[in-house]
Amino acid sequence: MRENHVKRRLQRGEVCVGTLALEFATSGFARIAAAAGVDFVLFDQEHTGWTTDVVRMLLATSRAVEFIPLVRVPAAQYHLIAQVLDLGAMGIMVPNVESVEQAELIVRSAKYPPAGRRGAGFGVAHDDYVPGSVPEKIASANAETLLIAQIESTAGLENVEHITAVPGIDVVWLGHFDLTNSMGIPAQFGDPRYLAAVERIAGAAKQNGKTAGFMASSVGEATAMLERGYRCLAYWGDIWIFEQALRAGLEGVRNAVAPKVVRT
Numbered sequence: 001m002r003e004n005h006v007k008r009r010l011q012r013g014e015v016c017v018g019t020l021a022l023e024f025a026t027s028g029f030a031r032i033a034a035a036a037g038v039d040f041v042l043f044d045q046e047h048t049g050w051t052t053d054v055v056r057m058l059l060a061t062s063r064a065v066e067f068i069p070l071v072r073v074p075a076a077q078y079h080l081i082a083q084v085l086d087l088g089a090m091g092i093m094v095p096n097v098e099s100v101e102q103a104e105l106i107v108r109s110a111k112y113p114p115a116g117r118r119g120a121g122f123g124v125a126h127d128d129y130v131p132g133s134v135p136e137k138i139a140s141a142n143a144e145t146l147l148i149a150q151i152e153s154t155a156g157l158e159n160v161e162h163i164t165a166v167p168g169i170d171v172v173w174l175g176h177f178d179l180t181n182s183m184g185i186p187a188q189f190g191d192p193r194y195l196a197a198v199e200r201i202a203g204a205a206k207q208n209g210k211t212a213g214f215m216a217s218s219v220g221e222a223t224a225m226l227e228r229g230y231r232c233l234a235y236w237g238d239i240w241i242f243e244q245a246l247r248a249g250l251e252g253v254r255n256a257v258a259p260k261v262v263r264t
Contacts, residue, residue: 001127001137004090004144006040006068007170010211010232017222018067020044020215020237025054027061029238034065042070042234045084046095052083059088060125070146076102081109082118088125091146093173098155100162107168110145112138115168146170148213148232152178157197164204171232173213174201202229 006016018040021029025048033041043050043058050058055071062069072093073080081092094106108116120138123129127137147168151160152175164172176194177187185191205212206229213232216222217240222233235241 001090001140001144004068004146005066006232007091007144007146009039010146010170013231015226015231015233016040017233017235018042018070019241020234021058022048022237022239024238024242025050025058027057029058030062030065030067030069034067038067040068040070040091040234042072042093043089044072044237045080046072046074052087055084055089056087056125059084063088063128068146070148076105076109078105078109078117081106085110085118085141085145086121086124086126090144091148091170093148093150095150095175096152096156096178097149097163098153099159100166103149103163103166103169106147106149107166110147111142111168115142148173150175151201153182154179155182157200160201160204161207164208164210169210171211171213172201172205173232174198174230176214198225198228205229 009016016039018038019033020042022044041062043055045055059069068090069088070091070093071084071089072095073084076094076097084092092110097103110116110118112118112120122134122137123131126141148171149163149169150173151157156163157179160172163169176189179197180186180188180194183193185194188194202212211232212230214225214230215234215236216225217236222235225233
């Protein structure tokens, strides 16, 4: 595998900013995102229903650009994790991680022996179809693959310190909508209980030498989360960015052509 510069930068304590892709499954998406300057793109399978054929195309078109392609799989299951890695993902996000056992399953599914039990397939998409030393490829894949565990429930929050401590987990990601749903305070992001959870997840990451992650819907929200110690940030997703930009443009044009009030 090529070097995962996002993983390296996060390990050095730097900030990485990317985006989430949920709707625009096109061959041009990777180049558009790269031109915008993303560090990573997280292609979502949890909420999109994207099949492996769609993900294969998105990952293949991402290989020509510099950002790091990641995939959020639907669940913590071996075949879901190992398959997208074989298709060329350089990391995965797993939703709703609630226990050490789940975190350990993620690591085992994503890494080759002796660190895990990922099935061996070489000369395929993940190693660019090229020959080479299998031991070197195994060592490279184990070192470069980025593993993200989402904390999205009260159970995950209660175990977050232990989940974050699992060797091989690189990022703990706050799933803020699902977490507030689980807490009985849906989308109440000013609630003191939610704000305490934000601090707890960031503290668990810092305590274990890992990174806290979050999807921000605005520059202001991203700035606030940076101040709280979150260093792996997705700036929103393709659906909402498109809608927001289109709405702003339409309103601007309509305001420009609206009848002017003549003052006397």
